[in-house]
Amino acid sequence: MNAAPAQRNPPAAGPHAVVVAGARPNFVKAKPVLDALTAADFRVSFVHTGQHYDTAMSGVFFAELGLREPDHHLRAGSGSHAVQTSAVMTAFEPLLDSLAPDVVVVFGDVNSTLACALVAAKAGVRAAHVEAGLRSGDRSMPEEINRIVVDQLCADLFATSPEAVDHLRREGAAPHAVHLVGNVMVDSLLARRAEALARPVLPAHGLRPGGYGLVTLHRPANVDDLTTLTGLLGALGEIAAHCPLVFPAHPRTAARVADRLPAGVRLLAPVGYLDSLALQAGARIVLTDSGGIQEETTVLGVPCLTLRDSTERPITVSEGTNQVVGRDRAVVVRAALAVLDDPPPPRRPALWDGHAGRRIARILARTVTQGAERSPVRPSSGLSR
Structure with a gap:
């Protein structure tokens, strides 16, 4: 399976970030991060894994979000968890090798997230997880397994809420790796x-x-x-x-x-x-x-x-x-x-203010250039139950 190049982002003077999304919710999360990284003078390569690929599940989201066309499309398609994850890994590995980025940015908890984080970690490329630390405590959900593993692999862990930060710290994440930034989905919504x-x-x-x-x-x-x-x-x-x-x-x-x-x-x-x-x-x-x-x-x-x-x-x-x-x-x-x-009164968490993408770009500009240690997690850390 070959990655199909599409529109290329103009080179920038700053570090090179590969931003990966492949499923409908993650396009919503990717938009503010892509914009913020570009504004921060990153050279950004946008990769669509093809996990969601039809018009209803993918195309309409690009149009309505104003999301630029991907630079590379892996065309992974559907299948069982193992088939889909392995298809993304097989297609992403040679692309990552050719792009040689400074950081790979992944979102959420879908199979594409796990696949690309795993490929980056094994290649020794820094990875960052947006929406890190979320835990349901229900390991019968495939997404819960993906969340736990991805957070073990990534050097920058961007959390939406204080309890997500607590989960990461209990699992052994290094303090410098965990960043409470707010919610990028809220950026897109607002x-x-x-x-x-x-x-x-x-x-x-x-x-x-x-x-x-x-x-x-x-x-x-x-x-x-x-x-x-x-x-x-x-x-x-x-x-x-x-x-x-x-x-x-x-x-x-x-x-x-x-x-x-x-x-x-x-x-x-x-x-x-x-x-x-x-x-x-x-x-x-x-x-x-x-x-x-x-x-x-x-x-x-x-x-x-x-x-x-x-x-x-x-x-x-x-x-x-x-x-x-x-x-x-x-x-x-x-x-x-x-x-x-008797409906509940409206309430909104702190930092859910539309600026999470900018916070992420600002932190990555620092951590990537400083070259902080790659592994945020101590060996033998206990995973959440």
């Missing part, structure tokens, strides 16, 4: 909020602000287990009797729920980034299993119920509008009705 709110998606679907609830489900634990899915759809039906619900769904999820959809719950086609923000901002309540939406609803001040047993973003609960309610039908319904009756 930059695009006015544009999103001007979108016609609500009237196009006959919706009015505060007159509906929003549902998103995509995690295998929710949509692939028939018993769990049936219970959640039953809960949605009870909630919809009090507040109609709209459910933008990827075709795979839509196919699983179409024959079981209760009255009052309406399926929509997948939506892009701006329409997603507009639907969240106008919702009376959001029910989701998405980590990113937990953060976005907190910034937007919209009540959110997370349909999981744990969250890697507890700050959205302690300092935001999110509640983790699990999957039990009665518990979900009871929590939703309570929120509809």
